[in-house]
Amino acid sequence: MARIKTEKNTSRKDVIVSKAAVLFREKGFKAASMRDLAESVGVEAASLYNHIKSKTELLHELCFSVANRFLQKLDEIESEPIPAIQKIEKILRFHIVEMVNNYEEVYVSDREWKHLNDPYLSNFQNQRRIYRKRLAAIIESGIKNKEIKPIDAPTAVLILLHAISGIESWHRSKQKITAAALEENMVTILVGGLTI
Amino acid sequence: MARIKTEKNTSRKDVIVSKAAVLFREKGFKAASMRDLAESVGVEAASLYNHIKSKTELLHELCFSVANRFLQKLDEIESEPIPAIQKIEKILRFHIVEMVNNYEEVYVSDREWKHLNDPYLSNFQNQRRIYRKRLAAIIESGIKNKEIKPIDAPTAVLILLHAISGIESWHRSKQKITAAALEENMVTILVGGLTI
DNA sequence: ATTTATCGCTAACACACGTTAGTGCAAATT
């Protein structure tokens, strides 16, 4: 009967959620079982339910905490009085840093949200759609100001976001370049590809 | 007792594999059940086993048929006597066209290969690793020849491949631009991002 | 020190899953 160990300012639920992120990334949400999770937490499966309502709650928690972080940052950057292309670069860098430092959560939020249930599912999809539209709008304004090539903005957004999710491969690769180098390379290629 | 309808030159197994691709994309491999698949084929679940050995066999079939198409094309392009950057552009265009026209299969091969079993799993991972190394080598040679910016080649590969998988979003979007326009936009941004 | 709340345990549930066995009809082959 060993209790779940917690560090300062982290509840037992936080521990579970964070272990779930690792597992969901490794195996996928459906393939990761509550018994797997229990083992990785160091407890019996049933005990998890003293801290969480359901398996899907873990997914909500992960998806929306990530989504909220990105939304908040976008609010912040959108209102800065800087050229559109610089806004895009800032957002890009934020995404990269998040993907590097909070790999598990961000990855799960990106790949496993399909398994959310309504109403969370529709909610999440809406947020995602709106987020992308806001990015597209920034790009459009950059095109108007001749900072950015006259390309289809939604396509540019799609490229940016998916390219970032490629950091997954970086995480798995044996001989990683440094995170800083990764960031610079990605910015060079992507911002370079957009700029006139 | 209605038999599975086949068109010319397609076996009943082909029909099943192709319906499986749709289902695996929609729900993910684990979440898609054989009973789901049976329904979409118009048959009882057990009847599927007159044509296939197992659920995973469907995944093998999909993953390796896609992988082989890409490998074959890479062989072809690699041996052409053209500048590296043009090779990259050709490969990029091939990926885009494949992702547009064979969406379901390519998507499943890209996202669901984790659920393969050994020895297929290791096999697939190896092929993937080697494929990427060959792409990186082309980029390296382009860098040497001053056709391509001096960036980290593996990072460039990662960006290219993942950006392509973003075509998933294009497929789902309501107001699609044409496939041709999509292709041109992607090439503009990505090849533009690599070129000096 | 006593009470109360927290939390991990065992046992078990209902259910969905992939798959096999065995039967019989219909199409293909002779």
Place this chain on the structure above:
DNA sequence: AATTTGCACTAACGTGTGTTAGCGATAAAT
């Protein structure tokens, strides 16, 4: 026309799943 093969069916199996109920021990609050 007779025979063989192909294929869909029903029934059922074992297993793994998420989750609940209820018990007892320990930590927290009084």
